[in-house]
Amino acid sequence: MPPVTTEIPNVALRALIERSDYVAAQEWLEERPVWEVADSLDRMDGVDAGIAFRLLAGDRALDVFEELDAATQEAVLDVMRGNEFRDFVDALDPDDRARMVGELPATVAQRVLAGLSPEERAMTATLLGYPEESAGRYMTPEVVRLKRTMTVGEALAHVRLFGPDADTIYTLPVVDKQRHLVGLVDLGELVLANPDSPVTDLIVTEPPRVHATEPAEVAARLMADSNLVDLPVVDAADRLVGLLTFDDADEVIEEADSEDAAHQGGSSPWSGHYMAVSVLHMARARVIWLVLLLAVSLLTVTVGYHFEEALEKVAALAIFIPLLIGTGGKVGTQASSACVRALAIGEVRPSDAVKVLWREARTGLLLGAGLGLLAIGAGIIFADASVAIVVGISLLIICLLGALVGGLSPLAAKKLGIDPALVSAPVVTTIVDVLGLIIYFLVASLVLGL
Amino acid sequence: MPPVTTEIPNVALRALIERSDYVAAQEWLEERPVWEVADSLDRMDGVDAGIAFRLLAGDRALDVFEELDAATQEAVLDVMRGNEFRDFVDALDPDDRARMVGELPATVAQRVLAGLSPEERAMTATLLGYPEESAGRYMTPEVVRLKRTMTVGEALAHVRLFGPDADTIYTLPVVDKQRHLVGLVDLGELVLANPDSPVTDLIVTEPPRVHATEPAEVAARLMADSNLVDLPVVDAADRLVGLLTFDDADEVIEEADSEDAAHQGGSSPWSGHYMAVSVLHMARARVIWLVLLLAVSLLTVTVGYHFEEALEKVAALAIFIPLLIGTGGKVGTQASSACVRALAIGEVRPSDAVKVLWREARTGLLLGAGLGLLAIGAGIIFADASVAIVVGISLLIICLLGALVGGLSPLAAKKLGIDPALVSAPVVTTIVDVLGLIIYFLVASLVLGL
Numbered sequence: 001m002p003p004v005t006t007e008i009p010n011v012a013l014r015a016l017i018e019r020s021d022y023v024a025a026q027e028w029l030e031e032r033p034v035w036e037v038a039d040s041l042d043r044m045d046g047v048d049a050g051i052a053f054r055l056l057a058g059d060r061a062l063d064v065f066e067e068l069d070a071a072t073q074e075a076v077l078d079v080m081r082g083n084e085f086r087d088f089v090d091a092l093d094p095d096d097r098a099r100m101v102g103e104l105p106a107t108v109a110q111r112v113l114a115g116l117s118p119e120e121r122a123m124t125a126t127l128l129g130y131p132e133e134s135a136g137r138y139m140t141p142e143v144v145r146l147k148r149t150m151t152v153g154e155a156l157a158h159v160r161l162f163g164p165d166a167d168t169i170y171t172l173p174v175v176d177k178q179r180h181l182v183g184l185v186d187l188g189e190l191v192l193a194n195p196d197s198p199v200t201d202l203i204v205t206e207p208p209r210v211h212a213t214e215p216a217e218v219a220a221r222l223m224a225d226s227n228l229v230d231l232p233v234v235d236a237a238d239r240l241v242g243l244l245t246f247d248d249a250d251e252v253i254e255e256a257d258s259e260d261a262a263h264q265g266g267s268s269p270w271s272g273h274y275m276a277v278s279v280l281h282m283a284r285a286r287v288i289w290l291v292l293l294l295a296v297s298l299l300t301v302t303v304g305y306h307f308e309e310a311l312e313k314v315a316a317l318a319i320f321i322p323l324l325i326g327t328g329g330k331v332g333t334q335a336s337s338a339c340v341r342a343l344a345i346g347e348v349r350p351s352d353a354v355k356v357l358w359r360e361a362r363t364g365l366l367l368g369a370g371l372g373l374l375a376i377g378a379g380i381i382f383a384d385a386s387v388a389i390v391v392g393i394s395l396l397i398i399c400l401l402g403a404l405v406g407g408l409s410p411l412a413a414k415k416l417g418i419d420p421a422l423v424s425a426p427v428v429t430t431i432v433d434v435l436g437l438i439i440y441f442l443v444a445s446l447v448l449g450l
Numbered sequence: 451m452p453p454v455t456t457e458i459p460n461v462a463l464r465a466l467i468e469r470s471d472y473v474a475a476q477e478w479l480e481e482r483p484v485w486e487v488a489d490s491l492d493r494m495d496g497v498d499a500g501i502a503f504r505l506l507a508g509d510r511a512l513d514v515f516e517e518l519d520a521a522t523q524e525a526v527l528d529v530m531r532g533n534e535f536r537d538f539v540d541a542l543d544p545d546d547r548a549r550m551v552g553e554l555p556a557t558v559a560q561r562v563l564a565g566l567s568p569e570e571r572a573m574t575a576t577l578l579g580y581p582e583e584s585a586g587r588y589m590t591p592e593v594v595r596l597k598r599t600m601t602v603g604e605a606l607a608h609v610r611l612f613g614p615d616a617d618t619i620y621t622l623p624v625v626d627k628q629r630h631l632v633g634l635v636d637l638g639e640l641v642l643a644n645p646d647s648p649v650t651d652l653i654v655t656e657p658p659r660v661h662a663t664e665p666a667e668v669a670a671r672l673m674a675d676s677n678l679v680d681l682p683v684v685d686a687a688d689r690l691v692g693l694l695t696f697d698d699a700d701e702v703i704e705e706a707d708s709e710d711a712a713h714q715g716g717s718s719p720w721s722g723h724y725m726a727v728s729v730l731h732m733a734r735a736r737v738i739w740l741v742l743l744l745a746v747s748l749l750t751v752t753v754g755y756h757f758e759e760a761l762e763k764v765a766a767l768a769i770f771i772p773l774l775i776g777t778g779g780k781v782g783t784q785a786s787s788a789c790v791r792a793l794a795i796g797e798v799r800p801s802d803a804v805k806v807l808w809r810e811a812r813t814g815l816l817l818g819a820g821l822g823l824l825a826i827g828a829g830i831i832f833a834d835a836s837v838a839i840v841v842g843i844s845l846l847i848i849c850l851l852g853a854l855v856g857g858l859s860p861l862a863a864k865k866l867g868i869d870p871a872l873v874s875a876p877v878v879t880t881i882v883d884v885l886g887l888i889i890y891f892l893v894a895s896l897v898l899g900l
Contacts, residue, residue: 160642169638170620170679187637188619192610224704227697229620229679246696247677254674257707258791264714265787265875266780274792275802279809283816286784293780294821297773298828304769305832311768315761318768319754322883323747325772329779330716330743330876334736337715341708342724352725359729366733371744378748382755425715425875426780433772 013040017048022096026055034060038067041076047088050079054100058236062105080112081124103129103213106179106239113141113242135219136212138252139233139242140167146174146185146199153195155185168245171230174203179239181232183207209234212241217256220249221346260344263419264337266293266426293426299434300325307441310450316383317444320391323375325436328398329429331367335360335406336428343410343420350415356407364403368396386448394443398436405431463490467498472546476505484510488517491526497538500529504550508686512555530562531574553579553663556629556689563591563692585669586662588702589683589692590617596624596635596649603645605635618695621680624653629689631682633657659684662691667706670699671796710794713869714787716743716876743876749884750775757891760900766833767894770841773825775886778848779879781817785810785856786878793860793870800865806857814853818846836898844893848886855881 016025029037029052037056041049041064053076056064065073079085089100104112109128113121121141130136144162146155155172163169172185183203193202209232210219223231223244230243262269267286270277304311311318339356342348348356372392379388406428410420444450466475479487479502487506491499491514503526506514515523529535539547554562559578563571571591580586594612596605605622613619622640624632633653643652659682660669673681673694680693712719717736720727754761761768789806792798798806822842829838856878860870894900 156641163638163642169641187641188613191606191619191637191641192613224697224700227700229696246679247674250674250677253703254795258795261714261787261791264711265784265791267784267788274788274797275805275809279812279816282788282809283813286781286813287817287820289784290777290780290817290821291824294773294777294824297776300772300776301769301828301832304772308765308769311761312765315758315765315768318761318765318771319751319758321768321771322750322754322775322887323744326747326750326775326880326883327740327744329879330740331736333875334715334717334739337711338717338724338732341711341715345704345708347724355725359725359732362729363733363736366729367737367740370737371740374741374744378751382751425783425879429779429875429879430776433776437772 013037013052014044014048017044017052020096022051022055022099025052026099029056030060034063034067037064038072042069042072045075047079047085049076050085051088051100054080054102057102058105062107065105065108077108077111080128081116081120086124103236105237106235106241109136109212109235109241110141130212133216134213135210135216135233135244136241138216138219138248139212139244140248141242142167143230143240143243144169144172145179145240146172148174148176148182148200148203150199151195152190152193152197152199152202155190155199156195159187159190168230168243171228171232171243173232173240173243174199175240181207181209181234181238181240184228184232207232209238210244211236216244216252219244220252220256223249224253225346260340260419260421263421264340264424266290266424289424289426293430296430297433300437303434303437303441307445310441310444310448313450314387314444314448316387317390317440319382320375320379320387321437321440323378324391324394324398324440325429325433327371327375327395328402328432328436329425330402331364331399332402332406332428332432333425335364335403336410336423337406337425339407339410340420340423343414348411350411353408353411353415356411357404360403360407361400364400365396367403368399371399372396390440390444390447393447394436394440397439397443398432401435401439402428402432405435463487463502464494464498467494467502470546472501472505472549475502476549479506480510484513484517487514488522492519492522495525497529497535499526500535501538501550504530504552507552508555512557515555515558527558527562530578531566531570536574553686555687556685556691559586559662559685559691560591580662583666584663585660585666585683585694586691588666588669588698589662589694590698591692592617593680593690593693594619594622595629595690596622598624598626598632598650598653600649601645602640602643602647602649602652605640605649606645609637609640618680618693621678621682621693623682623690623693624649625690631657631659631684631688631690634678634682657682659688660694661686666694666702669694670702670706673699674703675796710790710869710871713871714790714874716740716874739874739876743880746880747883750887753884753887753891757895760891760894760898763900764837764894764898766837767840767890769832770825770829770837771887771890773828774841774844774848774890775879775883777821777825777845778852778882778886779875780852781814781849782852782856782878782882783875785814785853786860786873787856787875789857789860790870790873793864798861800861803858803861803865806861807854810853810857811850814850815846817853818849821849822846840890840894840897843897844886844890847889847893848882851885851889852878852882855885 013028125137144159144166170187174182176182183205184207185202189202208222208226212233219231229246233242233244235241259269266289270285372395375395376388376392379391409423413420413423463478575587594609594616620637622635626632633655634657635652639652658672658676662683679696683692683694685691709719716739720735822845825845826838826842829841859873863870863873
C-alpha cells in the first residue's frame with residue numbers, strides 16, 4: 001500500500017464528493033489502490049457513488065467496477081440510468097461535467113444501456129461519454145456474443161437462448177474473455193455450416209470497426225463500403241460495446257446527406273419535415289448565411305464604388321458584369337460541389353490539395369478559354385472590340401479563379417475542421433463575385449487605359 | 451382450334467422468323483394455341499427459337515415455356531444467356547428490338563439469370579426487358595424460396611439445402627405455386643422459432659416490393675424507409691424474380707446521391723473516381739451546362755444594353771448589380787436545394803406545389819424585408835437616398851422572386867419528368883439574374899423617373 005493512504009484518510013473520498021471538490025476527488029481516485037477505491041464506493045450510496053465512479057478513468061473504472069460488491073455494482077448502474085444523475089450532471093459547470101463524461105469501459109457501458117428504450121438510451125449516451133452524433137449514440141448494445149471455443153452447434157444453441165433479447169442476430173461478434181473483439185460470424189453461414197465443426201472456421205477476423213466516440217456518419221459510410229449488415233462498435237481498448245445495424249446506418253446517412261444538401265444550398269440544416277417546419281423556422285435557418293454573405297457582397301459595392309469613374313466613362317462595361325461574375329460563380333460551384341462530394345464519400349483527402357488544385361486549374365483554363373471566345377463574340381455585338389477583348393480576357397481569368405476557389409475551399413474547410421459541405425454555391429459565388437469584379441475592372445483599366 | 455390454322459400453315463413461323471418478318475411472326479404467336487406454338491418452337495433451333503420465344507408476351511411466354519420439351523427449354527435459356535443472341539438483338543432496328551425485349555415472366559427470367567456472374571447478368575438484363583438503372587438490373591435472382599405449408603424445421607432444412615447457392619439468405623421469400631409473392635420470413639426469426647411450429651406464424655405478409663422495371667433508386671429508397679435487409683423484386687404479375695440486397699441498395703443510393711450532387715453543382719454526372727477521370731472528361735461534363743447557362747446569361751447583357759442610358763445617367767446604379775442579383779440567386783438556391791432534397795427523400799410531392807409556393811413566398815418576403823433594410827443602409831453610404839430606396843425595394847422583390855423560382859422549378863421539373871436535381875444553384879441563379887436585373891431597372895426607372 002503506498003504511503004499516501006496515511007496522508008488522506010479513508011473517509012476523505014465521501015467528504016470530497018460531498019463538498020463538490022471533484023479535482024481533489026479525482027486525484028484521490030487515481031492514487032489509491034483499486035481495492036481501497038472499491039471499498040470506499042461500497043460504503044457510499046446513491047448518486048454520490050455514481051459521481052465517484054464516473055470520475056474514474058477508462059480501464060481503472062473497469063478494474064474498480066469488477067471489485068465492487070454486486071449490490072454496489074447494481075446501484076452504480078441504476079444511478080447512471082436514472083434522471084437524478086442526469087439532472088445533476090446537466091447542472092454541473094462544463095469543467096466538472098467534462099471530468100464526469102469520459103468514455104465508460106465497454107462492459108459497464110453495455111450493462112448501463114441494456115434494457116433501456118432507444119429514447120432512454122439516447123438520453124443516457126452523454127453520461128457514457130459518447131458525444132452528439134457519435135456511433136455510440138446509434139449503436140445497439142443488445143447483441144449475441146460468441147466465444148472462439150464454441151462449435152457451430154453450440155453457437156446456434158447460444159443464439160437461440162440469447163437471440164430473443166437481442167436487437168440483431170444477423171451478425172454475431174466473437175469476443176475473448178476481456179471482451180476484446182476477435183471477429184464476426186454471419187448468421188447465414190452459421191446456419192449453413194456443419195454443427196460439429198468449430199466456430200473458428202467461420203470467423204471473419206479483423207473486421208472493420210468503429211470507436212464508440214467516432215462520428216456515426218464515418219461509421220455508416222464505412223458500413224456501406226464494407227458491405228456489412230452490422231458494424232462492431234468498440235471502446236478505447238477495442239472491447240465490444242455494441243453493433244451499429246444497417247437500418248440505423250441508413251438513417252444516419254440520410255440525415256447526413258440532408259444536412260449536406262442544406263449546407264450546399266447555403267442554409268443551416270433545419271430539423272424536421274420540409275412541409276411541417278414553420279416559415280419562421282425556415283427563414284431563420286436561411287437568414288444567417290444570407291446576412292453573412294450580404295456583408296461579403298458589400299465588398300462588390302465598394303469595388304464598384306472604387307471604379308465608378310471607369311463605369312461613368314464606359315457605361316458598356318456595366319452590362320457585362322452579371323454575365324462575367326455569374327459564369328465565374330458557376331465554374332466555382334461546379335468545382336466545389338464535385339470536391340465536397342468527393343470528400344464526403346472519401347474519394348479525396350485533404351492531403352490531395354495540390355493534385356486537386358492542378359486538376360481544377362487545368363479544367364478552369366479549358367472552360368475559360370472556350371467561354372472566353374463566346375464572350376468576345378457577345379462583346380462585339382453589344383459593345384465594341386476593345387470592350388469585347390476586356391470581357392474575353394476577364395472571363396478566362398475568372399473561370400480559372402472560380403475553379404481554384406471552388407476546388408480549394410472545401411479542402412481548406414476540411415483541414416480547418418469545418419464541414420466541407422458548408423462551402424456552398426452561395427459561398428463560392430460570393431467570393432468569386434468580389435474577386436471577379438476586381439479582375440474585370442483591373443483588366444478594363446489596363447486594356448482601355450482608364 | 452381456330453380456323454386460322456388452316457390459313458397459315460404450321461411451318462409458317464419458322465419461315466416468318468427466317469425472313470425477319472417479326473410483325474407477322476408476333477401476330478402468328480398471339481393467335482395460335484399454346485400447344486401449337488410450343489410445338490413449333492420445339493422444331494426450331496438455336497437463335498431462331500430464342501427470337502420466336504422473345505416475341506411472346508408476358509403470361510403467354512410462361513405458358514408456352516412450360517409446354518416446351520425440356521431440351522427446348524434449355525436451348526431457349528442458353529440462347530438468351532449467349533453472346534450471339536445479344537449481338538443479334540443489338541443489331542436490330544429499334545422497333546424490332548422493342549418487340550423482343552418485353553419483360554420476361556419471373557420463372558423464365560430467373561432461370562436465365564441463375565448461374566451468371568454479375569457482369570454477365572448486367573449484359574443479359576436488357577434482353578430480359580429490364581431498362582437501364584432498373585431494380586431488375588441490380589437484384590439477385592439466387593434466393594431461397596419457402597412454401598407456406600412448411601414447418602419451421604422443414605424451412606431450415608430447405609435453407610441448409612439451397613442456401614449455399616443463394617446470394618442472400620437473410621430474407622426468405624414465401625411464394626405460392628405460381629410463384630406469386632406471399633410474404634417474407636426473416637432468417638433470424640426462423641432460427642429462433644420452435645422447429646415444430648408452422649412457418650406461417652413467421653410470415654410478414656404484404657411486404658414492400660418493387661417491380662423489376664422500376665428505377666433501382668426508388669427501390670433503394672423504399673428499402674431504407676422500410677428497414678428491410680432485402681427487398682423483393684417482382685414481375686408484372688407479382689411473381690418473385692429476385693431480391694435487392696442491402697449492399698446493392700447502398701451502392702444505388704451512393705450513385706444516385708453523387709449524381710444529384712453533380713447536378714446540383716451544375717454539371718453533368720461523370721463516371722468514375724474524382725481523382726481518376728481525365729481533365730478533358732471533367733471539362734466535358736461541366737461545359738454543357740456552362741454554355742447553356744451562358745446563352746441564358748446573355749439575356750442579362752441585353753437587359754443591361756436596353757437600360758444603358760439609365761446606367762449612363764446614374765452610374766451608381768451599376769455598383770449594386772452584383773449585390774442585388776447575387777442575393778436573389780442565394781435565396782433562390784436555398785429554396786431550390788431544400789425542395790430538391792425534399793423531393794428526393796419523398797417529403798414533398800409535385801401535388802404539393804401550391805403549398806410549397808405559399809411557404810416559399812412567405813419565407814422570401816420575410817428574408818427580403820430584412821435584407822432590404824440592410825441594403826438601404828448600404829445604398830445611403832455608397833450612393834444617395836433615392837438610389838438606396840431603389841436598391842431596397844428591388845431587393846425585397848428579388849428575394850420574393852428568388853424564393854418562388856427556387857421553390858417552383860424542382861417541382862415543375864419533376865412534373866415534366868425531368869430529374870429535379872437538374873435544378874441546380876447555377877440554373878436558379880441564372881434565371882434570377884435575368885429577372886432580377888429587369889426588376890432592378892424597372893424599379894429604378896419608376897422611382898428615379900429615368
